[in-house]
Amino acid sequence: MSLPHAILTALLEKPSSGLELTRRFDKSIGFFWSATHQQIYRELGRLESSGLIRALPQAGPVRGQKKEYEVLPAGRAELERWTAAEDEPRPIRDPLLLRLRAAAVVGTAGLEAELRRHLALHREQLAHYEEIERRDFPAGEESDGDPLQHAVLRAGIGLEAFWVSWLAETVGTLPEAPAEPA
Amino acid sequence: MSLPHAILTALLEKPSSGLELTRRFDKSIGFFWSATHQQIYRELGRLESSGLIRALPQAGPVRGQKKEYEVLPAGRAELERWTAAEDEPRPIRDPLLLRLRAAAVVGTAGLEAELRRHLALHREQLAHYEEIERRDFPAGEESDGDPLQHAVLRAGIGLEAFWVSWLAETVGTLPEAPAEPA
DNA sequence: TGTACCATGTAACCAGTTACATGATTGG
DNA sequence: CCAATCATGTAACTGGTTACATGGTACA
Structure with a gap:
């Protein structure tokens, strides 16, 4: 609702x-x-x-x-x-994580390109949010924008930053020559 | 799908x-x-x-x-x-962020308790995931579990850790005596 | 025999998505 | 007049949720 x-x-x-x-x-x-x-x-x-x-x-x-x-x-x-009101936090629900889980069973062929693509998209989104932050909440003038709206924006920035770092790390753990696992 | x-x-x-x-x-x-x-x-x-x-x-x-x-x-x-296959990343879709955004308009009365409740729940979930990691992916034996399953678990840990730190910071920015904004 | 539990399912509803329909306004 | 655009809406479908129905098995 x-x-x-x-x-x-x-x-x-x-x-x-x-x-x-x-x-x-x-x-x-x-x-x-x-x-x-x-x-x-x-x-x-x-x-x-x-x-x-x-x-x-x-x-x-x-x-x-x-x-x-x-x-x-x-x-x-x-x-x-x-x-x-009380409302439970949303459990994580992310198709990309599901795909990694599936790749653990059927192999990682073609997965690396998709991870890199997501990495680029998240970097873009992160840059976009950071630009909004610079524009609407310039450092040293904390009294300007609404602190709650700033908190919401920081959530967006933090989430995108998380995905960027997790994807960068995960791409590095993929097998070099993607193949069926034993 | x-x-x-x-x-x-x-x-x-x-x-x-x-x-x-x-x-x-x-x-x-x-x-x-x-x-x-x-x-x-x-x-x-x-x-x-x-x-x-x-x-x-x-x-x-x-x-x-x-x-x-x-x-x-x-x-x-x-x-x-x-x-x-190519599949776009899910945009963020989180009712709690929406509620913060609403609070910026109608006031923060009652919001702090709800944020603290979420903070406790995320801390619990984080502890749960970390326990699974200790059990299934003990340090120094990286060859044991599947690295992709480990990556998925690290995503869960990272997301929960993000919410914990964001909520802790955000609770601190709420006005001390919650009231209607000007 | 009745009750707790295992297991498979139906029905109805709600939210979100995609495709399409229709009327009004503006400018060439 | 026509095309583009603004604006509101319908219809059909899919995925997820909640409530309920039904049959089978074990056992006190």
Whole structure:
């Protein structure tokens, strides 16, 4: 049940239409909770019918027209409740680890290239997050940006840095001439 | 499309029934790709009808009886293909980060307790993984266990260690008397 | 005989994904 | 008028989750 709360958060910062939300989900919140426009429209409908948000009144035709939503008091209350509620940490769920595990059984042929590709992608993402940090949270001016948003960004940086170092180490442990194991 | 390949991997190591697979998914493979017995039975049916595995012949009644499966050559080939195929890294998708982001908007009341709870859970999981490492990959005998399985375990250890350090740091940045932000 | 447990399954639901449909607006 | 773009939406499917149903076996 995370998407509705992601949407409430975004709408509290700024009332928006579905497409505007979709665009904002391509950055910031979308870095750790992505969503397509179909998901967002569906969820906006549900949030409206359960009374957590409402569409701002508009004149003229409806179909094909921009429709803006704002959060109602009940929506804000629900978001506050959810923020502090107990919720178990997500167990790890990563296809790449599963593939390494499979390679331990059927052999590592072709695996090294894929690991190197992931390594490059994670390095890119890490550089991207670090650039955002330099821009939004310059050193020595800690009072500027929101410390919680900074913490979230540091999580992204830390996770990408972890994958970079783990992948670099793991590529080194692969057999030199990939072949079926005994 | 990861679950069928997780099952193929487990069945290659040892032909098993659905319930045995479920139990094995509670450990090892389940640490990074969990599945319930309903999922596993559904997937076993699909894998059988697409010719990747087959049920070992059994005498006597069928309903309520253990049914063992083994991997067919086509199944092994599919697993080899999948192991080396291109597949994009999973973007981060973590409800806790979303909750921090929400707290930046609606306030941090009640959040610290939840962060401390997660911190304790991650410390536990980290200790668990480290114990497995000591047991299955004792230092100085690197030739013993499979290096790929060790790499997977190191990923688990590294991720848990990351969350522990990030949570400890983040708890420290919360406002002392949680209140609504300006 | 009844109850605990082993084992296999069905049904219904929810979240996320992909493909497509439709209306409105703008500019050549 | 047409094409591009903005904007909202439907439909169909897949994977994962929860609740429940059913048969078989061991044993007190």
